[in-house]
Structure formats: C-alpha cells, structure tokens
Amino acid sequence: xxxxxxxxxxxxxxxxxxxxxxxxxxxxxxxxxxxxxxxxxxxxxxxxxxxxxxxxxxxxxxxxxxxxxxxxxxxxxxxxxxxxxxxxxxxxxxxxxxxxxxxxxxxxxxxxxxxxxxxxxxxxxxxxxxxxxxxxxxxxxxxxxxxxxxxxxxxxxxxxxxxxxxxxxxxxxxxxxxxxxxxxxxxxxxxxxxxxxxxxxxxxxxxxxxxxxxxxxxxxxxxxxxxxxxxxxxxxxxxxxxxxxxxxxxxxxxxxxxxxxxxxxxxxxxxxxxxxxxxxxxxxxxxxxxxxxxxxxxxxxxxxxxxxxxxxxxxxxxxxxxxxxxxxxxxxxxxxxxxxxxxxxxxxxxxxxxxxxxxxxxxxxxxxxxxxxxxx
Numbered sequence: 001x002x003x004x005x006x007x008x009x010x011x012x013x014x015x016x017x018x019x020x021x022x023x024x025x026x027x028x029x030x031x032x033x034x035x036x037x038x039x040x041x042x043x044x045x046x047x048x049x050x051x052x053x054x055x056x057x058x059x060x061x062x063x064x065x066x067x068x069x070x071x072x073x074x075x076x077x078x079x080x081x082x083x084x085x086x087x088x089x090x091x092x093x094x095x096x097x098x099x100x101x102x103x104x105x106x107x108x109x110x111x112x113x114x115x116x117x118x119x120x121x122x123x124x125x126x127x128x129x130x131x132x133x134x135x136x137x138x139x140x141x142x143x144x145x146x147x148x149x150x151x152x153x154x155x156x157x158x159x160x161x162x163x164x165x166x167x168x169x170x171x172x173x174x175x176x177x178x179x180x181x182x183x184x185x186x187x188x189x190x191x192x193x194x195x196x197x198x199x200x201x202x203x204x205x206x207x208x209x210x211x212x213x214x215x216x217x218x219x220x221x222x223x224x225x226x227x228x229x230x231x232x233x234x235x236x237x238x239x240x241x242x243x244x245x246x247x248x249x250x251x252x253x254x255x256x257x258x259x260x261x262x263x264x265x266x267x268x269x270x271x272x273x274x275x276x277x278x279x280x281x282x283x284x285x286x287x288x289x290x291x292x293x294x295x296x297x298x299x300x301x302x303x304x305x306x307x308x309x310x311x312x313x314x315x316x317x318x319x320x321x322x323x324x325x326x327x328x329x330x331x332x333x334x335x336x337x338x339x340x341x342x343x344x345x346x347x348x349x350x351x352x353x354x355x356x357x358x359x360x361x362x363x364x365x366x367x368x369x370x371x372x373x374x375x376x
Contacts, residue, residue, distance in 0.1 A: 033331040034324070035371040042327055045370075048362035049323055052304045052354055057340045058297040061237055065228035067290045068276075073220040075194055080171040082210045083107035085203050086187055090216055092201055096192045102216060105209070106187040110172060114184050117165040117176055124158045131155040196220035199288075219288060226258050226277040228294055235273065237298045238263060244277050246294045256283060258294070304354075305343040310361040311336055312368055320349075321360040321367050329360060329367050 037045065088103035096102065134151040137143035166176035172188045200217040203209055226246055230238055244258035258277035267273055277294070279286070311334065312319050318336050321329040332354070337345030346354060360367060 033371075035321075035329050035331070035367050037327045037329075037367075037370065039327070041370065045363040045366040047360055047367070049358045050307060050310070050361040051356060051358060052306050052346060053343070054302055055305045055343055057301065057303045057305060057338055057343065057345055059301065059338050061234055061296045061298050063228045063230060063275075063294045063296065065226055065275075065292055065294060067224050067286055067288050067292060068227040069219055069221065069224055069288045073194070073196070073223050075192075075196075075218040075220075076214045077102060077190060077192075077216040077218060078211065078214050079105055079188075079190055079209060080168075080211055081107070081109055081113075082208065083110065083188070085205055085207050085209060085215070087205065088201075088203070088215075090198050090201050092198055094198045096194075096196060096198060096218060098192055098195050100192045101189045102192050103190045103203075104187050105172075105190060108186065110174075110188055111184060111186050113165065113168055113172075114174065114179060117162070117169055117179065118181060120158065120162045120165055124155075124162050127151075127155040127158045190215065192218060194218055194220045195222075221284070221286075221288065222282055224279065224282070224286060224288060225261070226279065226292055226294065228275040228277060229272045230263075230275045232267060232271040232273075235263075238275055238296070242296055244294050244296050246277070246279075246292045248290060248292050252293075256286070256292075257281065260296075303337065303345040305345050306354075306359055307361045308339055308342055308344045310359055310364055311344055312364045314368060319368075320346075320354070321364050322354065323358040323360065331368070331371060 083105035084107060086104040086106040090096075090102060131151050131154075134143055134148045138145060138148040169176045169179065173191060174185070174188065196219050198216055199219045201215075202213070202217075203215050209215060226244070228244075238260060240260055240263065242260045244260060246256045246258050247254060257280040259280065260275060261278045262276040264274040264276075306320065310320050318334050319331050320334055322332055324330050332349050334346050334354075335348040337347045339345070
C-alpha cells in the first residue's frame with residue numbers, strides 16, 4: 001500500500017512539471033511579441049501614438065492596357081492608279097504636315113488619262129454647238145424631234161464623260177480646270193492628309209505600286225487614348241466619366257490623368273472588354289502601342305484607417321505595435337486594405353480588435369529593431 005502511494009505521488013509530480021513547462025513555453029511565445037523600453041530608449045525612439053480613425057477611402061482597381069489611336073487618326077497612304085515610285089524621302093518616325101508631298105509617282109497611264117480628258121473636253125465643245133444648232137432647228141421645225149433627241153443624248157453623254165474623267169484626275173491630285181495641251185505631266189504627287197508622323201514605309205524608289213498597295217502609314221498622335229482590358233467580374237465597377245491614373249513601368253512616378261469615355265459591349269474570348277480612356281493632357285512621350293498600368297478609384301467607403309507609417313512590413317507580413325503601458329508595446333499582425341492620402345485601411349488584426357486601442361504611429365521600426373535584438 002505504501003509503495004502505491006509513493007508511485008501516485010511521483011506521477012503527480014511529473015504531471016505538475018509537465019504542465020508548468022507548457023505554461024512556461026506559452027508565456028515565452030507571447031513574450032516574443034512584447035518589447036519593453038527604458039525611459040531613455042523611449043525618448044530616443046521619438047514614439048508617437050494614435051488610434052484608428054473612420055475615414056472615407058476609395059477602393060483602387062488596378063488594370064493593364066496599351067496606348068491606341070482611333071481609326072480617324074491613322075492613315076494608310078495609297079494611290080488610286082498604279083505607278084512607279086519616282087521619289088520619296090520618308091523614314092519611319094519622320095514628322096509630316098497636312099498637304100506635304102510624301103512621294104512622287106510616275107506612269108504612262110497618267111498621261112493617257114490627261115489625254116482622254118482633254119480629248120473629251122474638245123468633243124464636248126463640238127457636241128454643245130451641235131446641240132444648240134439642232135435645238136434652234138427643232139424649234140423652227142426645220143429638224144425632226146428624233147435628230148434633236150439624238151444630239152441631246154450625245155451632248156449629255158459627253159458632259160458625263162468629261163465630268164467622270166475630271167474626277168479621276170482629281171483623285172491623282174491633278175486639277176482638270178487648269179489642264180491644257182501644254183502642261184501634261186507623266187508624274188503625280190502624293191500628299192499627306194493629316195499632321196503627324198510616319199509609322200511605316202512599305203516601298204522603295206523604282207518599285208511598282210498597285211492601287212491596293214499601301215505606300216506609307218501615318219499617325220496623328222494628338223488624339224491617342226488608353227485602351228484598358230477589364231475582366232467581366234469588374235465590369236460593374238466601371239462607368240463613363242470615371243477618373244483614371246495611368247503610368248508605365250519605365251517612369252512609374254510620372255502619372256497621366258485620363259477619363260473613361262467608352263466601354264465596349266462585347267466580351268472577348270478571355271472574358272474581358274475594352275475600356276477606352278481619353279488623356280486629359282497630350283504628352284508627346286506617349287507613343288501608340290506603349291504598354292501602360294492604370295488605377296481607377298471605384299467607390300468611397302467608410303473604413304477603419306491608421307496613418308500608413310504605423311504599419312511595418314517584416315518577412316512578408318504587416319504589423320502594428322499597440323501600447324500596453326507607457327514603456328511596453330505589443331506587436332500585432334494586421335491585414336491592410338487600400339491606401340489614400342497617407343492613411344491605410346486596416347481590414348483585420350487576427351482575432352483582436354484595434355478599435356479604441358492606442359497604436360504606435362511613429363517609431364514603429366525602432367520598436368521592431370528593439371524586439372528582434374531582444375529575441376537574438
């Protein structure tokens with residue numbers, strides 16, 4: 001019986017030690033998140049505190065896209081009639097002005113067209129005189145109605161022919177009204193229809209160009225816009241007139257203000273739509289095809305926020321220090337939301353609530369260094 005009692009007492013002692021050991025370990029773990037400062041350390045840390053504030057903060061939607069040009073600002077230059085490229089000094093990137101000569105084309109059919117026009121115009125004079133003569137004869141009944149109608153038809157047909165040939169001449173930039181037998185030309189000029197720059201040159205001197213061939217491509221960049229890709233799940237957050245901030249990876253600090261002007265109504269294969277944004281101010285450093293990042297403020301919500309400097313990042317996690325007493329501070333992990341105007345939304349702090357608790361707003365990194373030095 002005595003041995004049994006001794007055995008039971010031994011078990012109780014071991015159990016008690018084990019329990020005390022667990023409590024000691026738990027206390028040690030908790031103690032790792034607490035830093036105690038001396039009065040001198042507290043003064044050197046320049047610590048300031050504050051509490052969470054309810055503020056209106058906007059949610060930021062981050063998007064990607066590229067700079068695009070509307071169709072009316074892109075011109076593919078071709079010639080209505082084929083010909084050989086006689087002269088051109090264009091290179092990709094060169095600026096051009098509206099009305100500037102881009103190229104000179106040469107071909108015998110230009111001569112033939114001018115010849116046909118002048119011949120038709122000469123015949124028109126004959127048919128006009130004959131029409132007037134037959135009209136007078138018909139009125140005096142000296143000529144039959146059939147002869148007059150035949151003459152009238154020939155006169156009208158010739159006027160149509162002259163007008164059609166004149167329009168063909170205008171297509172190749174030849175003024176038919178100033179054309180005569182002494183100023184026929186075997187070459188024509190191709191002019192720019194916009195102000196802008198050359199994006200592509202597809203021909204070289206001496207090459208024969210068909211009417212369907214594109215000689216040059218021109219772009220007027222003054223009306224460039226930002227084309228963003230927005231996925232289906234975010235479509236309800238976008239509306240006409242929303243403000244957009246755009247920037248590229250090369251100059252992330254240089255912000256460009258934009259405004260949503262058009263939202264496509266067709267979903268692509270990847271379940272996204274095109275959202276077109278207009279730049280408030282034109283910047284010549286922005287070129288068509290350049291990839292951009294964009295941020296859109298979606299809406300304003302009331303959120304619990306703290307000064308952004310209060311949040312410290314360590315080993316990929318975000319933390320704040322809460323004040324336990326004047327010289328004692330506890331490290332608490334938090335989940336943060338959107339940031340705006342120097343304040344950041346605190347979404348969650350584990351199982352704890354930071355409402356009405358004093359939080360270190362200045363000197364948090366000094367406390368973190370003190371805490372980690374203590375751990376080491």
